[in-house]
Amino acid sequence: MRTGARDALDVLIIGAGMVGGAAALGLARAGLKVALVEQHPVSAPTPAEAVDARVVAVAPHSQRLLDTLGVWAEIAAVRASPYSHMQVQDALGAGTLDFDAADYGWPCLGHIVENRLIAGTLWHALEREPGIRLLLGDTLDHFEMNETSVRVSLASGGELRARLLIGADGVNSRVRDQLLIGTSGAPYGQSGLVAQIQAEQPSPQLAWQRFLPSGPLAFLPLNDGSYSMVWTLPAARAQELIEVSAEQFEAQLLRASNSRFGRLRLLTDRQAFPLRVQIAQRFVEQRAILMGDAAHVVHPLAGQGVNLGFADVSALTAAVAQAQSRGRAPLGATDLARWARQRRSEATLAARAFDGLNRLYGISEGPMVAARGIGLRLVDRLTPIKRKLAEQAAGIRAGLAYGNSRITSPS
Ligand SMILES: Cc1cc2nc3c(=O)[nH]c(=O)nc-3n(C[C@H](O)[C@H](O)[C@H](O)COP(=O)(O)OP(=O)(O)OC[C@H]3O[C@@H](n4cnc5c(N)ncnc54)[C@H](O)[C@@H]3O)c2cc1C
Structure with missing residues (x-):
């Protein structure tokens, strides 16, 4: 397959994991011409199949994104397990922290869902979406870029031209490597x-x-x-x-x-x-961006990895909607730079916080052990701080209405 400039896509995404799939659907629904390349077969489990070992805790802001994309009901119909209470214990420092959804007027704190169920349901929705090109069993070979577009050669010999290339190809991102973007962590x-x-x-x-x-x-x-x-x-x-x-x-x-x-x-x-902890040095390079684990990998102790990736998608689709509402072409250089700055800053803060917690709780002796136990008990009694932590995990930046409560964005 060879595609000339006449057939240029708006967006070409490499990787149909949870993040790449959500980005493809969100951008296609915004009226953009999208193609999605995935190397492996993708399918969702049926209710009769055993639960897959790989699950994620889906935060309310991610649930809302999946709902907006029209796939949440389908995911929940197979299985999504809500949790309304969360308890964090320190084995040595003897502190406990309890969160209860009822305290915030929320129906639950989040849902446990299989990775495969989310990615597979998104893929099935993409198969039904008109005008989207799905290239399964293919992979990136190389690409060339200038200030307005990217020409991508696929391993199958196909060639595609797009205004934007998105690397949503996971922790060992080939897009990131070919952009010569290093990582810290x-x-x-x-x-x-x-x-x-x-x-x-x-x-x-x-x-x-x-x-x-x-x-x-x-x-x-x-x-x-x-x-x-x-x-x-x-x-x-x-x-x-x-x-x-x-x-x-x-x-x-x-x-x-x-x-x-x-x-x-x-x-x-x-x-x-x-x-591992890993943050890409840049999330944008000319006409290419990185999102999901290709851009940021954090310790799973707070269950936020894919939630950060879904927030990348929400922020990008919001930027597209804003540009369209102002009559501007979406995904311009300024919008991408703003998106990358905001997303990198949030991912870096999260990575540092979870890294710090992992180190803090790795200490097994000395005064720090007693101090962190006291700290945990104190936070448990400080209702406003506890609420802030719960809202942060739920997606404070998403301007989220959840149950009887509205979580408003500070920005
Ligand atoms: C033990 C553990 C527990 C976790 N628990 C949670 C949790 O509770 N909550 C949470 O939010 N996060 C959690 N995470 C993190 C979460 O699993 C990841 O953040 C998430 O899977 C990343 O999704 P992604 O779509 O960015 O990348 P991936 O899931 O890695 O998807 C990348 C996709 O790109 C494809 N691909 C790669 N290279 C190419 C190529 N060259 N060409 C074509 N296709 C390509 C791959 O086949 C894959 O389909 C956990 C992680 C671990 C390890």
């Missing part, structure tokens, strides 16, 4: 060990996280009463815990959870994902 030397667990004494709709010196252990509640577990551990220890028998693993998990949910039974395979 480093691997944590930790892995996120994930599996589905059945607990003897489940607490419905409670998302629970216990900070251990080796890393946080999170239990994310699923509708069927089971939990999706994310256990951050030194990489070698995570590997050991994959190799031990199910009984040995359950015993170790019981100890790490301090028997909070009674006896625990492993329902699925265990999988480990290497963790």
Whole structure:
């Protein structure tokens, strides 16, 4: 396939993960000519299929984006597990922090949803969207760019021209590499060990996280009463815990959870994902931008990784709508520069905050342990600060109406 300037696209997106899929749908709905390139098959699980080990905690602002895109009802019809209560514990400092959706007039604090369900549902919606070009099983070969457009060569031999190239191709982004954009950050030397667990004494709709010196252990509640577990551990220890028998693993998990949910039974395979913090030095370069994990990777302890990526999408579609409402061509250089500045600043702040928390709770002795326990208990009693934290996680910048409450943007 060869496409001349006459058929130029507005936007060409590489990567149909959750972020690339949402961006493609949002930009197509804004009336732009969009193409999306994905190397691997994409499909959503059916309700009859077992729950996938990879899940995310979808914050209210992300739910609203998916709802605006018309896919939330479809996702929820398969399964989305709401959590209305969240408890954070310090295993050594003895502090606890509790959040309750009812305190803010919200129906819940968020939903646990499988990555594959979100990406697959977006893909099925894209298949039904007129005028969008989906290039499955293809990948980026190379591209050339000037101040007005990008010419992209695909591995299949196809060539496409677009006004904007979006790299939504994940942590090892090839778009980012070809733009010669470096990154700051480093691997944590930790892995996120994930599996589905059945607990003897489940607490419905409670998302629970216990900070251990080796890393946080999170239990994310699923509708069927089971939990999706994310256990951050030194990489070698995570590997050991994959190799031990199910009984040995359950015993170790019981100890790490301090028997909070009674006896625990492993329902699925265990999988480990290497963790890192990584921020691209620039999110924009001439007629190309980076979003999602291609631009920023944060520690999963706050469950914000893809939520930051969805906020990238919301901010971009808002910039397009604003330009259109003022009669300007969307995605101009000034708009892209403003978008990149705002998104990089938010991602950097989040990455630093989660990095700091990971380090703080990694300390296992000395006065800091007692001090952070006192700090956690204090924050728990300071209602306005607690509310600010909850609003931040829910998406304070999104100008969000949720339940009986309206979260307004400070900007
Ligand atoms: C253990 C763990 C727990 C997490 N928990 C949470 C959570 O609770 N909440 C949360 O918000 N986040 C969480 N995250 C982070 C979240 O999973 C990521 O931020 C999210 O998956 C990133 O989505 P993405 O679409 O940017 O990238 P990806 O999911 O990596 O998608 C990239 C897509 O691009 C495609 N691609 C790559 N290269 C090419 C190419 N050259 N050509 C064509 N296609 C290409 C890939 O096949 C893929 O489909 C967690 C992460 C981990 C590791």
